Amino acid sequence: MQLTFPTYEFVFFFLPVVLAGYYLTCGFLRRQASRPVVVGRMAGLKPDRLFLTGASLLFYLSFGLYNFLILCLQAIIGWLFYLLLQRTKRPGPRSYLMAAAVAGVLTPLAFFKYGPVSMPVALSFTTFSLLSFLTDAYRGEEDDAAFGDYLLFYFFFPKLLQGPITRYADFMKTVRTPGGLPDGNTFAQAVFCFVLGLSKKVLLADRLARPVDFAYRVPGDLLWMEAVLAVVAYAFQIYFDFSGYCDMGRAVARMLGYDLPRNFRQPYRSQNILEFWRRWHSTLSQFFTRYVYIPLGGNRKGRVRMLAITLLIFLLSGIWHGSGWGFLLWGAAHGLLACTTKLLPRPLRLPRALKTLFTFLFVTAAWIPFRAVDPDVTLAMLRVIADKPWLKLHNAFIDTWTDNLLWYPLKVLGVPDIRTGGTICLWIVLAVSALLIFAAPDAQELSERFGNRLAARSPASCFRVGLAALCCAGLFLWCVLSFGEVSSFVYFQF
Amino acid sequence: MITNDIDKTDKRSHPAKVFLACFFLLSALGLLAVSLIIARIDPFFRYHAPLADFPYVVDNQLSQNIGMAERFGYDAVITGSSMTMNFDTDDFTELLPAHPHPLKLTTNGALPHDIDRILDAAFRSGNEIRTVFIALDPSTWTAPSGAVKYPWPEYLYDRNPFNDVKYLWNMEVLLEYCLRPLAEHEATDLSTVYATDWEDDLYYTLDWILDHYEEPAAVAVETPKDAYLPETKRNLEQELLPHIDAHPETEFCFFFAPYSVLYWHGVLQENHLEATLSQEALLAETLLSRRNVRVFWFQGLEEVITDMDGGYMDEIHFRPAINRMMVRFFADGTCEIRSREELEVRFDALRRLLEGYDFDALLSGR
Known part of the structure; x- marks a missing residue:
């Protein structure tokens, strides 16, 4: 049993138990005037944080003892390096120590990512969190970390599996008050956001995954239209999958009184690739900017160097995502366009819609090697797309879009056969996805607006809020009933 | 006076409570209704023998x-x-x-x-x-x-009642094995x-x-x-x-x-x-x-x-x-x-x- 968010076990057991336990602990703390309980000499472990750390460890234990032990080992190694950095004051040894720390933290990631052994879930994310923590410590920006807080930062379950990648200092800012709990409005807003994130994952990403998996399994047999639809569907799928996870993670954190940074800001509406990376997985971009781009000189040491660092960062990003050359190609493509964009003396004078369309098409095309990983699959896919446009679709491809919940009403409405029904399902799913991506506010914006409505506290808003509850309950019910066929998250593998 | 009215309104309105109460209540009722339908029909015969008048689909x-x-x-x-x-x-x-x-x-x-x-x-x-x-x-x-x-599907065979949710809250079971047979009236021979x-x-x-x-x-x-x-x-x-x-x-x-x-x-x-x-x-x-x-x-x-x-x-x-x-x-x-x-x-x-x-x-x- 793996406790990913869209599972019966997480939603109906783990989350309620953790919330209840945490709220009881916080209530107790309030009554006790929040006196910290000191465990050992080095760590000021507070019961609420201790509870959450324990819950997070249990959460990760559900992914297997092997994974758990590896992450624990990495956490301990990280902490030992931190202690050594704190005790080493001379700059020379300190820099050697930092180099050893980087090597010590990155080696397991490289071993598991490129070696014959399967990589523990979340290792990519914990490695970057740890690198950020140790670098900040090396720079003297983080010198009062307590072991208990560090463990919570490392294992905090709402962000453990897929980020966002946070800095220790930023994370701790939100937890300075022991026993601090969210108010009713924040909690309601978090529930609202969780349901929206869950819907993105279960109702959209997983639905889009079926034709995508089908297409990338048999790329050579695809017709032109099928390949194009599959490529676009993957662009939508990975967005809903990853951003849905982040919405849920952020919502769960808020239920616990913590605030995680926003990782997505409607990235497919970007007008150039640089803007895209400010909106897509933004904490990864921030990580690279802070710990690679700026230390290597950034834009302070001439244009050539700036472009080289930019390209390097995108290649590193590709390598971080996986070992296949498809990831490298993906990183290189993004890097080259980013460099080209930086070389432009001024933004292109084109209609905004055209720039958005170009950026989306580029990002969508770049996902092909990323999804395919195997160069043969990439080439097969590109070959079909480069072929003469043809609008025909195979029945087997249409079948992957057919959704009973959509097909049955269509049948009742008189749609003659399942082929037509499947085709209608295809366009409904794509149209809804496109609408949500390009025209509607995203889950974070919606939940912020919803929070404002809650704060208004007027009878009119009560009615609207009741209506929102009805919609949310409907979506939640639909999601829960679909848990039986939910796949794992795309970003689990990275 | 007006200010006082607004204050009274504010004190009576608790949109967050309304939302949470409605959301949890409606979700619980929805899940209960689905559970009852599936448990009553029981298309996988987990709880009881087949109902005499239900056109069961058996294909799994x-x-x-x-x-x-x-x-x-x-x-x-x-x-x-x-x-x-x-x-x-x-x-x-x-x-x-x-x-x-x-x-x-x-x-x-x-x-x-x-x-x-x-x-x-x-x-x-x-x-x-x-x-x-x-x-x-x-x-x-x-x-x-x-x-x-x-x-x-072990949840159908073990004695653990908690994992029965995978059966009772399952869209495919509800649509394919409960509602579709009701609509089509074609029981498996x-x-x-x-x-x-x-x-x-x-x-x-x-x-x-x-x-x-x-x-x-x-x-x-x-x-x-x-x-x-x-x-x-x-x-x-x-x-x-x-x-x-x-x-x-x-x-x-x-x-x-x-x-x-x-x-x-x-x-x-x-x-x-x-x-x-x-x-x-x-x-x-x-x-x-x-x-x-x-x-x-x-x-x-x-x-x-x-x-x-x-x-x-x-x-x-x-x-x-x-x-x-x-x-x-x-x-x-x-x-x-x-x-x-x-x-x-x-x-x-x-x-x-x-x-x-x-x-x-x-x-x-x-």
Whole structure:
């Protein structure tokens, strides 16, 4: 049993138990005037944080003892390096120590990512969190970390599996008050956001995954239209999958009184690739900017160097995502366009819609090697797309879009056969996805607006809020009933 | 005054509470309603016997077999691999009058442990089972201990009530097995449940078979004669013999289905004919050592297994008419073997047939 968010076990057991336990602990703390309980000499472990750390460890234990032990080992190694950095004051040894720390933290990631052994879930994310923590410590920006807080930062379950990648200092800012709990409005807003994130994952990403998996399994047999639809569907799928996870993670954190940074800001509406990376997985971009781009000189040491660092960062990003050359190609493509964009003396004078369309098409095309990983699959896919446009679709491809919940009403409405029904399902799913991506506010914006409505506290808003509850309950019910066929998250593998 | 009114309104309104109360209440009611519908209809027969007036759809072997075995009323069981799926239980009723209520529990590709679980459930049901018909597929009897062909949905079989949510809150169960049958009113005919709809003559042709046939590569080194025996013996002792010994009142009727000559061509190519035959001999001999066992060997039916243009749709899957023929033979004892010696004689006949068969001519139909 793996406790990913869209599972019966997480939603109906783990989350309620953790919330209840945490709220009881916080209530107790309030009554006790929040006196910290000191465990050992080095760590000021507070019961609420201790509870959450324990819950997070249990959460990760559900992914297997092997994974758990590896992450624990990495956490301990990280902490030992931190202690050594704190005790080493001379700059020379300190820099050697930092180099050893980087090597010590990155080696397991490289071993598991490129070696014959399967990589523990979340290792990519914990490695970057740890690198950020140790670098900040090396720079003297983080010198009062307590072991208990560090463990919570490392294992905090709402962000453990897929980020966002946070800095220790930023994370701790939100937890300075022991026993601090969210108010009713924040909690309601978090529930609202969780349901929206869950819907993105279960109702959209997983639905889009079926034709995508089908297409990338048999790329050579695809017709032109099928390949194009599959490529676009993957662009939508990975967005809903990853951003849905982040919405849920952020919502769960808020239920616990913590605030995680926003990782997505409607990235497919970007007008150039640089803007895209400010909106897509933004904490990864921030990580690279802070710990690679700026230390290597950034834009302070001439244009050539700036472009080289930019390209390097995108290649590193590709390598971080996986070992296949498809990831490298993906990183290189993004890097080259980013460099080209930086070389432009001024933004292109084109209609905004055209720039958005170009950026989306580029990002969508770049996902092909990323999804395919195997160069043969990439080439097969590109070959079909480069072929003469043809609008025909195979029945087997249409079948992957057919959704009973959509097909049955269509049948009742008189749609003659399942082929037509499947085709209608295809366009409904794509149209809804496109609408949500390009025209509607995203889950974070919606939940912020919803929070404002809650704060208004007027009878009119009560009615609207009741209506929102009805919609949310409907979506939640639909999601829960679909848990039986939910796949794992795309970003689990990275 | 106005300010005071606003203040009063503010104090009375708690949108967050309204939202949370409505959300949790509606969600709980929705989930409860779905649970009640599924538990009442119980399409996988987890909680009760089928409702008399509900048109059940039965098409999911892994999810429905165990429930059927535990909740249905029957006096004979037909189980095993896809070799059993085209049996019509009405044939059993007609030709074997001692079994008026047989139940078919096919599991495609069934490994010994799959059969063991089906038999466990059947004998747990409290039905008075007179005969169990089981297909013996030699290739499955070397499976690792406890292996199953496809993962079973354990939540349907264990005693843990909490994981029943996977059944009770399941969109597919609700739509496909509860609401669709209500709309379509087409109940599955249990006498032909799991049967293929391959009646179309298109599939029962040599052209079709050869189009989909991949000839195994020739293997130079012959598989040792005893290569399959240890695993087969272990599987027999772990998965099958305990049932036979625990239920002396039940007759166990095993049969080796009539695989086509093309199957045997593959065996010859892979060079394990003698190993396969000695495995079959071990199976038959061990089973025949029990008093309540009968064994039928249909693999030597020359007219059947050489009828490649009309009798089969691939190397092993035959027309439903052959299933009816086997039921007839169960009734009159044709092809029944009673000793290893008798089986060895039939093996010799098969060897001669394969030796003299013109496989090149068969395969040249490509």
